[in-house]
Amino acid sequence: MSIRYVLGMSRTGAFHIMVLEALAAAGPAINATGSGDVRLLTFYIVIALGVSFLCSILEAVVLSVTQTWVAVQKNNGNKTGELWAALKQDDAVGPLTAILTLNTISHTMGAAGVGSQVQLIYGDGALTLASVLLTLAMLLLSEIVPKTIGAAYWKQLARPCGSLLRVVVWSMTVLIVPIQILKRVLPKGELNLVSRDDVAALADLGEERGVLNQDEEAIIHNLLRLRDILVQDVMTPRTVMQTVDADSTVLEVTESMPVLRFSRMPVLGAGSDDVLGLVLRSRILRASSNDEHGATMDDLMQPITRIRMEQSVEEALDIFLESKQHFALVTNEFGGTEGAVTLEDVFETLIGEEIVDELDEVEDMREYAREQAALSSEE
Secondary structure, eight states: OOHHHHHTTOHHHHHHHHHHHHHHHTHHHHHTTOOOOHHHHHHHHHHHHHHHHHHHHHHHHHHHOOHHHHHHHHHTTOHHHHHHHHHTGGGGHHHHHHHHHHHHHHHHHHHHHHHHHHHHHHOGGGHHHHHHHHHHHHHIIIIIHHHHHHHHSHHHHHHHHHHHHHHHHHHTHHHHHHHHHHHHHSOOOOOOSSOHHHHHHHHHHHHHTTSSOHHHHHHHHHHHHTTTSBGGGTSEEGGGOOOEETTOBHHHHHHHOSSOOOSEEEEESSSTTOEEEEEEHHHHHHHHHTTOTTOBHHHHOBOOEEEETTSBHHHHHHHHHHHTOSEEEEEOTTSOEEEEEEHHHHHHHHHTSOOOOTTOSOSOHHHHHHHHHHHHHHO
16 A cells, blocks of 8 residues: 555545655665764654644744734733734735745654654665654644644733744745745735624624623624614604694693603704704703794794605614714605604614503504504504
């Protein structure tokens, strides 16, 4: 059975076999140089396994260190964070190039040295066994074990590995610079370090591991969905929207509504689509307390913010924050009134719960509007 069949398609194994087979082909010339040295054989094995072990740990740590962890460490003033911020620049091309170069050198020297000494000491017949043992040792001791350690304990290894990696990168500068130049010349693809799906998955993972509670996880998911939820899905429909007429006086309003449940009410002109502005409950009560009972809503109103029904809740939040308003009229594509949306509606969407106070007689105004419409159709 050939060595290639035993080792299959292993990259490390195939590499070592090629080196050892080349040495076997040059056997007479090597044997003519003299006898081998067991100490030299041991040295080559240690070089091959030791350097490769170190390179594999460094590679695993580089690939495991996240940009978020680096940012947190850097913001906390940790020098390790600053070190890794420099190492992770440009997709960590420099560190990875240095690691792979050093690893290739150790593999080449180790395989060549071991093959040479095995042939000198034990003869050509031992090359097959030596190649199998060296390949298995490489796979286990310089690939599987160190990469598992590096991936599992990268936070603990970040500081020493970062310091060592800085030295390795500096020593390989001559090889790294041309590759970095080539990378800048080649067209760049889109790079998203963190996607929205990643954030949602992290929220789920955080809740499962007890880092986040269930409410915090829900808020994160709802926050990511704000751009997908339309204003028409959260607004108070026009049919149940509390309004006042522009020509109504303070006295008429307070008599018709002894309890002013809403802090803000649209002011209507000729019809339901003719919304002139917005009047605040506080201004009505202040006018009443000042005996300005004849003042009309037209006198007390202020401009009203308008939002289209097809806009997202995220856009509505931006409009509220920019205008410093808590109430907006929702219009359709023709400018007609469809309802009203408030900053409270946005917060309810964010937390996933209805916000109800002691004056609210109806918890969900949209559900109430549907019930009223159903009753009207039955009549």
